[in-house]
Amino acid sequence: MHLKRSPTVRLPMSSSISSSTSRRRAVHAPDTADDLAEAAACFANASGGTIIVGVADKVRGTEAFLGTDLEPGFVRRRVFERTQPNLDVMVREFNYAGKRLLLITVQEGLDVYVANGKAPRRRFEASCLPRSGIDLMRLSDERRGTDWSAAPSGRGVNDIDSTALLHLRSLLSRSRNALMEGVDASTVDLLSMLNLSDSHGTLTSAGELLLCQPLANAKNDVLVYQFRETPGGDVRSGRRWQAPLLTAAIEVLTMIEARIGTIPINLSNGQQIQIEDYPIIAVREALANALIHGDLRERRPVTVEHSSQSLVITSPAPLVSGITPDNILTHPPRPRFPSLASAMRAMGLAEQYGLGVDRMFKEMIRSGRAVPVLSVSEGDLRETTVRFSGGPPNSRIVKFVASLPSVEQEDTDALLIVSTLVSRRVLNAAQLAPVVQRDPDEAQAALLWLSQGAARIIEPTPRSSKRRHPDYRLTAGAVSSLGPVLAYQPKPKSDIERKIVAHVRDYDSINNDAVKRVFNVDVYAARDILKDLVSRDILARTSEQSRGTAVKYGAGKKFPARSRKRNKSTMRPEEGPSLFDMGSDVE
Structure with a gap:
């Protein structure tokens, strides 16, 4: 039996049940189907996947195809019966290398599934791991549409911190996302417009978190900032904040901006642009994402570690179910707490329509630096981390990107192609697909556009030009502009x-x-x-x-x-x- 990700998920990941186990149980169809039920539940509790039955996992070549006698109807019925709530999967048979195989397609679930009475499990790389209690609570809320931030908090308008309310009105007056009538509205009406209070005037959990001082029994940090000269050096400046979260977010951004310098770069047209140590737009989006999607119910703060070499933002909890570092650029937006996210977007602290992560990538490339690195830790206390690399910008990349047509300058795929071709001589759709987190045909369309559109900075190699997915390289003009930046350019004695x-x-x-x-x-x-x-x-x-x-x-x-x-x-x-x-x- 062989398990792999669904073809709708663009990045490869595979795991398996031992082929020896599969052969040993070939005569015990119910037992094998029970194993399949556990694997299907594990996939359903993540973002779905596919299972191929009849393939040995650790054997190469045609010898890996063993075949199976299991019937599709039996497997589908058995998976349905052995899972709670009942999970319906699609099963079909097909022949490959002269062997009869089964393909089981599992969709991302609408609930939390268990199989054979065992605790719910989740996918991590090639394994199905038990879920912790807090993981189960989060997944259940996400699947059922339960929004903790929209629930009543029990606190009223009189509990609002006056400074936080001033910040709220100030942000709304400058935000493009806010309703104009909300700027001069009464506090009660304003909170209602932002869905930060319910029909009885009680603040929601989002309203309490953003605007209220903590209660005596809930005085935990929500945000921590530390600045070091080097990542391993002593803390030169640091601060901890408790709620209100809105005040904490504004003040930490002020501290970060105060320590971000700018470097002037002169473009070929005579214009001078200022390049920040860390693009503040990218930092703001990363912080907003951490505050919106981090699970502050765990009473662990969002942390910001700032130095000249790196800026790292860590939030409690993993990414929302179904979203991974490998699909975050193209996955439809899915906030963990929709009410909190909506309020922060109205205030202009977060992007609309899930554009924040795209913007982080674009701004880092445009500033001549590496793209941010997103990761999710494992263990009992899972965290999501965004890491920005610091140091001087690469001025040639800055100038090259600034010379592109405005549409290409704003296109994440185009900038990722440029960034990738700086380090490798040729690039095809299959190689680009995981970088832009799209399927190969979409990646090919992006390459074709850059070779035939207004930019024309890449071209297919002569040997591959007739292929469906050719190899592309930078044009001579682009190579000349980037010069020594290209890792593969020869550097003769000069x-x-x-x-x-x-x-x-x-x-x-x-x-x-x-x-x-x-x-x-x-x-x-x-x-x-x-x-x-x-x-x-x-x-x-x-x-x-x-x-x-x-x-x-x-x-x-x-x-x-x-x-x-x-x-x-x-x-x-x-x-x-x-x-x-x-x-x-x-x-």
Whole structure:
């Protein structure tokens, strides 16, 4: 028996029941069908999947196809009978490699399913694992449409914190998503318009969380912020917040923005743009998603770990059922707490229509950095993490993206294609599909559009152009624009290298500022030149300082040996200023 993900789910994942078990129980059809019921329930409690019966899991080639004598009607009936609530699956037989196989299709369930009286289980990679009590509660609420944030809290308008109410009105006055009549409405009417109170005037759980100070028996942190110079360094600045959540969200964004710097980059058209250390739009969306989808009922806070190298936002609980890091870009939006999400969107703190994650990816690529990394931890206390990589932006990527037509600049698929082709020479639909989280045909359409539309930055390779899904590469113009950014571009010894070698021979070392002045390049191009030479052991860092433009580099292990005949013009002068004496910039 072989289990795999449903073809409607775009990224591969597989698991299995041991083939030896399958063969041993071949004469015990009820037992085998009971195993299938457990596997089907496990898939139904996740996002669905398919099961192929009659295939050995750890055997390759045609020998893996063993076949099965089970009848489709029997398997369907047995799965239905052995699951609670009863789970109906689709079963059909087909032949492959001369063997009769069964294909069982399991849809994402509408409830929480158990099989053979065992505790509900969930999919994790290649296994079905038991669900914890809090997991079961969350899944049951999500499947049945129960919205904790819409339930009455028992608190009234008089419990609202005055500062939080001022923040609410201020945000609504600036939000494009708010109703105009709500800005000047009374507090009671305003809360009703935002669905933060019920018909009796009682605040909902969302209204209490956003606007009220905590009760004496519920004083737990909802948000924690820590800033470090480096990820492993001491905390330089930190703060903890209890409810109201609205005040906490606004204040943490203020703290983050205060520590985000900007770097000017000049475009070819003469325009200068400012690139943030971390695009604040992306950070805001990540924080909003953490606050909306994190399960604060667990009394664990959303945490923000901020340093110059990374910014990490962690929220309690996994992603909403059916959504994974592998499909989050294309899965229809599904908020854990719809009432809370609706209020935050009205205030302008979160995107409408599930565009927030797309925007995070787009803004990071446009700022010349890697896409954010989303992950979900396992264990008793599951968490969802979004990690942004910091450091200087890649100015060539920034300039290249800024040169694209406006439609392509705003298209997530287009930017992901550019980002991917920076690190690999060719790309086809099958390789792109998991990156853009679409099926191969949709990925092919995106590649075709970039090759034939207004941008025309990629082209099919001559050898593959007749294929249904050709291999694509960057055009010569795109390669020229991106230049040394491309990981696969050859980097021959150049005049730049010769001049740097000569300078190090004369003055023993060189730094970023010297490279900028000699070659008339910006700090990032100078950084890339030095980084390349260090990676090839031509240069090596010689100063104790490890960051900034004043870091000094000297001869590395593969520094070219001096020729026997030495020209007097290249002799080190006894006196005279070096390039270091011309001034230096420190990041």
